[in-house]
Amino acid sequence: MSAPASASASPAAVDFFFSVAGTRLRYRDDGRGPAVLLLHGWTLDLEMWNPQVAGLRDSFRLIRLDRRGHGLSSGIPSPARDVADLEALCTHLGLIRVAVLGMSQGVRSVLAFARARPERVSALVLDGPPALDSAVLPEAPVDRYVMLLRMHGIEAFRREWSRHPLMQLRTGDPESRALLSAMLGRYAGNDLEQLAAAEHSSPALTSLDGVAAPALVVSGEFDLPARRQAARALAERLPRAELAVVSDAGHLPNLDSPHRYSSLCRAFLSRHIAPHASP
Secondary structure, eight states: OOOOOEEOSSTTOEEEEEEETTEEEEEEEEOSSSEEEEEOOTTOOGGGGHHHHHHHTTTSEEEEEOOTTSTTOOSOOOGGGHHHHHHHHHHHHTOSSEEEEEETHHHHHHHHHHHHOGGGEEEEEEESOOOSSOSOOTTSOHHHHHHHHHHHOHHHHHHHHHTSGGGOOOOOOHHHHHHHHHHHHHOOOHHHHHSOHHHHSOOOOOOOTTOOSOEEEEEETTSOHHHHHHHHHHHHHSTTEEEEEETTOOSOHHHHSHHHHHHHHHHHHHHHOOGGGOO
């Protein structure tokens, strides 16, 4: 493990880095207990989970990864490479069996990881999933964003994306709003700049065979209708899934209603992860 590289205002928020084939990835490792990996969505980063770390670190070891090209991780964002990065992080930390929480675009990566390495996965939390049977994300006009970035720069993209329904908070909490703004400000847009829209998309998951771990599918009450439908469909497809709706929350329920979100995760994980599950 490399030495801490930086710390935020909180003494517990320490950044660590490890490398995967020349790509330097940031992670944080907080709390004690059964291990839980947390994977953020597109244009976000590991700091989105700050409220959950504060609420759950007393009972769980929370390991957050900046997906490549997001936050302080280097490289070009590539959902197709997330599985290998998660596997590399587990190997780096000596993790044998983990629960995994994926959000939005990260849900596909987490499900692909659970398919590829079912023996590693003790439980799943799947937050705001997209439709899984298509690689295209219809809610995000990626072709337009590519053009906007190339013609007017990253700030023009950030301004437009910040107005998208998927990025809207219902809470008026200034800390949550500042956190979301800061994460978007760290997103460099390398995938939009260098890849075509089709390459940017996550691989379609037409089969969930082999995903047998207990799963909690989370949906915000006011998420986009297509996302709410995708959450219901996913809960029906998985053999051991339950669906939870976070009231008065949009696509970012962990920021809109952090206490309720963390309570749901705590209750679910406590039922399905035994203390001996952590290494």
